Amino acid sequence: MDSCCQTSTEKPRTPTQCPVCHHKxxxxxxxxxxxxxxxxxxxxxxxxxxxxxxxxxxxxxxxxxxxxxxxxxxLKVSVFQKNDALDVPVCYCFGWTRERLIQAVQENQHPLDHIREQIQANRCGCEVNNPQGACCLGNVTTFIRSLDKS
The missing domain is CATH 2.20.25 (N-terminal domain of TfIIb)
Structure with a gap:
């Protein structure tokens, strides 16, 4: 017989689709x-x-x-995926905004190398800095590639 005060050890399921737009x-x-x-x-x-x-x-x-x-x-920060302003971070840990990335690429700098070096030095904190809770390297790479096509 189950106790009425017993708490369930099951975690609620994680929804797979946004309840507003229905995207995964x-x-x-x-x-x-x-x-x-x-x-x-x-x-x-x-x-x-x-x-x-x-x-x-x-x-x-x-x-x-x-x-x-x-x-x-x-949120305390603007979300890269939700705001296309130039001053919104693409890399939240190291301050790489769209504007800064554009400038770096125009000056033949290599922001991806800089970010990778910081990651390898175990300096990133994506789980607490990036609204998507994961590494930004994919976003940075995609954004830089989009500059090459424009």
Missing amino acids: GKIIQLITLKSLLQPAALETIHPESNYAFCTNSSCEVVYFSDIQTFGKDI
Whole structure:
């Protein structure tokens, strides 16, 4: 017989699709939300829930779980995937904005080499700096390649 006070050890499932735009989300760690949500939003998270990151650039939702969503307006930073301004970071750990990357490429510098060196030196903190909760190298590479095509 089960006790009425017994808590379940099962974690809630992680939703796979954003409840607003229905794009597939990317699972993130709770530490990412704790690091990047503004205080008022932080007070509303459900630590027992699993959260995902919505990558759809046209969707206002950044994080979602099976019971709540967080929009881009309640984060401490602008989200690369959701804001195409030049001053928005592409690499959050080392301050590489779109504008800085454009300038570096025009001056024949190699920002990818710089970022890789920092990663190899174990200096990045993507899980707490980057809203997507993962390494930015893919975003940086894609952005630099897009400059070559323009």
